[in-house]
Amino acid sequence: MRRSSLLLSSLLLAAGTTATPVAAVASPLHLRHDEPGKGATLTGTVLDPAGKAVEGVLVAVGERTAVTDARGAFRxxxxxxxxxTVTVSGLSIRPISQTVTLQSGQPLTLKLTIEEAVQQLAGVTVAAKSLRFAPEVDGNTITAGKKNEVVELDKLDANLVVNSARQVFAKVPGVTVWESDGSGQQINVATRGLSPNRSWEFNTRQNGMDISSDPMGYPEAYYNPPLEAVERIQIVRGGGSLQYGPQFGGLLNYELKRGPKDKRIQFETSNSVGNNGLLGTYNSLGGTVGKVSYFGYYQQRVGGGWRDNSEFNIRNFHGNVQFQATDKLRLGAEISHLGYEIQQPGGLTDEQFYNGDVRKSSRGRNWFSTPWTIPAFTADYQFSERTRLSLKTFGLIGERNSIGLPSSVSVALPDNENPATGQAAARQLDRDRYRNLGSELRLLTDYDLLGQQHTLAAGLRVAAANLGRRQQGKGDTGSDFNxxxxxxRYGRDLSFRTRNYAAFVENIFRVGSRLTFTPGVRLEVIDNQGRGYLSLNADGLENQIRQDSRRKVLLYGxxxxxxxxxxxxxxxxxxxxFRPVTFGDLTPPATSDVIDPNLQDARGFNAELGYRGSWKNILTFDVDGFWLRYDDRxxxxxxxxxxxxxxxxxxxxxxxxxxxKGVEAYVELDLVHALTQNFDLPHFDVFASSSFVDARYTQLRTATLSGSNLQEGDLKNNRVEYAPKYTHRFGATFAHKGFSTTAQLTRVSEVFTDANNTVAPNAAGTTGRVPGYSVTDLSATYRFAKRFTVRGGLNNVFDKNYFTRRxxxxxxxxxxxADGRTWFASFGVKL
Incomplete structure (x- = not known):
């Protein structure tokens, strides 16, 4: 055992694994036999010497891998x-191995125990892949037969201080990023030609729980966790709709870091500086004491922003406690809080962008803030090695606040930006308040049928959301956040209520050792209600609205x-x-406008066919074609x-x-080792992540008034707004011992900003084509003396002027x- 462990450790270290060694005790609990020709199943747990579960380590049989969950379990x-040969590896542990005999049809269950945990060895090359594909069952999510990616942030060279989305999602093919917020607070991403606006075409979650304003009525994600605190990002494309409901984009789930299981206390700090006054600090504390594990962080970043009038002060807090009540029951509580004030520099006209200083701003009094608090309680019950039940109850106490001058910069306002005269225009005040509560119950179980082991996932959801919206209020004439x-009174005062009930079931049927078939169905019941007044008449009377909608949506796949x-x-x-009717769809922009009382949710489907995998730890790839139909826009x-x-x-x-419709492709090659087969040499990994998308309207009705007649038209064959024909990201990572550096090139095609496919911009710069662009980033990481980390990077190396949205x-x-050239540098310590 000792010899095989040392041999495996040497091979993994030569291949660039960041793990450090551990001895182990492995004991099979039971072994069952069945007829030959069927696939084998391996389940088990990984424990530390005290018998506590070890979460987040990699269990591998050949090229097949799984990551242990909070209970240390894997499948x-x-x-x-x-x-x-079963191997266990991960950061801060020595690899362990156990040779087993796998029989067909029935599971073999192992209990693997590590002997010790030590710090990362000096001189070990850090070159682990930052993107991988999820196993058939990832936690309590079924991913078999679905296009999916898992981005592991600790393995990235990227600017996490300001949540650089184009770097973090670089290896996920087809991700479109809106880059209009240099603070990094708003993460605007989408795939397959959908709108990136606050990631609202994704079902956006944190630790598997809702974080958007209201998934069934206002799905915008104003809150995103600081990426310095995120362990991994889980993405499941359109197929995620069966387990998580809307939207067309699928699931986007941020999984936060957890405290170590093998330490009573661990402290980590990372402090950053950058140009334009950027200062950031991330501090975390976590560990395990007896049956209680805990983790918390505080993150803050302030800066002046790349453009004028774009100051920001962002503060994030999170804390969670997990209590192992019994061998089977685990209870948890957590809370996340965001508080910030961001100055909004406003837009530019095309003339200003091309002929003037792109960093200038003519809006110095616009501010935005969304204080966000997300409490949650969890309970996990392990009936057996095969069956577990998970209950998550979560809430939201949040706001959306803005004050400023909402008109275009091309529209003259009296003394609008001249407070020195004492006659500055009054600013408009808009405020939303969110109060949400939801609960999701999920069951995952393995069962035997016809000599094979299959997996069933089922769940129930109950959620209530309440939105109070007050707009067009008269603000002050100052320039600070007020x-x-x-x-x-406000000029508009509305309240919206959502009640949502859902049930789903999905099942992996295994046919032999190589084929799985996974059908599923989900039923959504949605009840929306809107009340209040849209505007006030001169005499103070209210123009009231009353909106009610109750419907059922059946999803299947x-x-x-x-x-x-x-x-x-x-x-x-x-x-x-499907994409539910939003509250914005129910709110007419003017009192003369009318909302269709029979307005329907947008519905359609995602379809995909792909080929993915790896070869000899040298090549990783995923190529697929997709077809997305978006009806009832x-x-x-x-x-x-x-x-x-x-x-x-x-x-x-x-x-x-x-x-x-289109093609998505990702390929990553360990070039040096592919050419030399000498794993003692440094790593030089190259990757390409590309998508080609043809997103067009097959029908889009129009009507224009010509004299006293209405002329009907159809924008059939026009391109969908903000759907680039191609998105390419190419990069290379060099890694040797504790040092790694990554260079990345992003190329995105031109897009249209309206369904008319208008090319020439209007005077206000609100419509017109967005030109294609290229941008280059460079980042580096150096880990030394076991506990110290230095990071740095240069974004937009060649200082390109470009924009991604109007x-x-x-x-x-x-x-x-978008921001021009910026830089950052960080120094971190883990104790």
């Missing part, structure tokens, strides 16, 4: 029958995965998806007022369909420049 399905209303070799597999998936069309042949009105209803309202209006 590997469909393994080849026969003798196999939320005091200067009038008796199926996935299949065929393992071509031990390291590669084909996968295919078809899943229905919501928009506004002019029509005659019912009963009149002359008067017209704007009518908000379902007006169109779009089809998004805005018709918040936070513009106008085109919103």
């Amino acid at each position: 590997l399905y469909g393994l080849p029958v026969g003798e196999a 939320l005091d209303l200067q009038a008796a 199926a996935g299949a995965e065929l393992r071509a070799t031990d390291q590669t597999s084909f996968y295919a998936n078809y899943s229905r998806a 919501i928009g506004t069309i002019r029509r005659f007022v019912p009963g009149s042949s002359t008067a017209t009105q704007q009518f908000r209803t379902n007006i169109g369909t779009s089809v998004h 805005s018709g309202g918040y936070p513009g209006p106008g085109l919103l420049p």
Whole structure:
């Protein structure tokens, strides 16, 4: 055992594994036999010497891997029958190994115990892959047959201080990023030609729980955790709709770091500086004492921003406690809080962008803030090695506050930016308040049928969300952040209520050792209600609205995965998806506008076919083709007022369909080792992440008034807004001993910003084409003396002027420049 462990340790270290050694005791608990020709299943737990679960370590059989959960448990399905070596590796532990004989049809269960945990060895090359594919069951999520990615942030060279999304998601093909917030607070991402606006086409979660304003009525993610505190990001494309509901983009889940299981106390700090006055600090404390494990962090960053009038002060706090009540029951409580004030520099016209200083701003009094508090309670019960139950109850106490001048920079306002005259214009004050409560119960169980082991996942969801929206209030004439209303009432005061009930079931059926088939179904029940007044007349009377909608949505789909070799597999998936009617869709922009009382949710499907895997620890790849259909898109069309042949009105209803189809490809090659087969040499990994998307309307009804007649039209074949034809990211990482550095090039095609595919910009810069762009980033990490880390980077190395979006309202209006060249440097210590 000692000899095999040392040999395995040497091989893993030569291959660049960041693990440090451990001895182990491995004992099979039971072994069952069945007919030959069927796949084998391996389950088990990894424990420390005190018998406590070890979370987050990698368990591998050949190229098949799984990561242990909070209970130290792992599962590997469909393994080849026969003798196999099981290895356990991870940061701060020495690899352990155990040789077992796998029999067909029934599971073998192991208990693996590490003897010690030590600090990372000096001189070990750090070159672990930052992107991997999830196993068939990832935690309590089924991913078999679905396109998915797991981004592990500790293995990235990236600017995590300001949440650089284009670096963090670089290896996820097809991710579109809006770069209009240099503070990094707003993460705006999407895939497959969908809108990146605050990631609202994703079902966005933290630790598996809701963090957006209201997934069923206002799915914008104003809160995103600081990426310095995130362990990994889990992405499941459209197939995630069956387990998590809307949206078309699938699941985007941030999983936070946890305290170590083998230490009573561990402290980590990382402090950063950068240009434009950037200062950041991240501090965490965690550990395990008896049956209680705990973890918490405080993160703050302040800066002046790359553009004028873009100061920010962002503060994040998180704390969680886990209590192992019994061998089977684990209880937890956590809370996350965000507080910040960000100055909004507003938009630019095209003339200002191309002929003037792109860093200038003519809006010095616009501010934005979204204080966000997310409490949660969890309970996990392990009935047996095969069956576990998870209950998550979560809430939201949040706000969205803005004060400023919302008009375009091309619109003159009296003394609008000249407070010295004493006649500055009063600012507009808008405030939202969110109060949400939800609970999700999930069951995951393995069971035997016809000589095979299969996996069932089922769940229930109950959620309530309440939004109070007050807009068009009269703010002060100052320039600081001030939320005091200067009038008796807001110009608009609305309240929205959502009640959501859902149930789902999904099952992995295993056929032999190589094929899985995973059907699923989900039923959503949604009850929306809107009350309040849209505006006030001159006499003070309210123009009230009353909106009610109750509907059921049935989602269904199926996935299949065929393992071509031990390291590669084909996968295919078809899943229905929908996007609920939002509260914005129910709020007419003017009192003369009308909302269709039969307005429907947008519905459609995702379909994908791909091939993914790895080869000899040298090559990793994933190539797929996809087809996304987005029916019943919501928009506004002019029509005659019912009963009149002359008067017209704007009518908000379902007006169109779009089809998004394309190819996504990711490949990463360990170039030096592929050429030399000498794993003692430094690593030089190159990667390419590309997507080609053709997103077009197959129908989009229009109507224009010509004299006294309405002329109907159709924007069929026009490209969908903000859907780039291609998105390419190429990069290379050099790693030797404790040092690694990554260079990355991003190329994105031009996009249109409206369904008319307008090319020439208007005077305000709110419509018109967004040109394609290229941008280069460089980052580096150096770990030394076991506990110290230095990071640094240069974003937009060649100081390119570009922009990724135009805005018709918040936070513009106008085109919103991306940041030019910026740099950061961090120094961290772990004790």
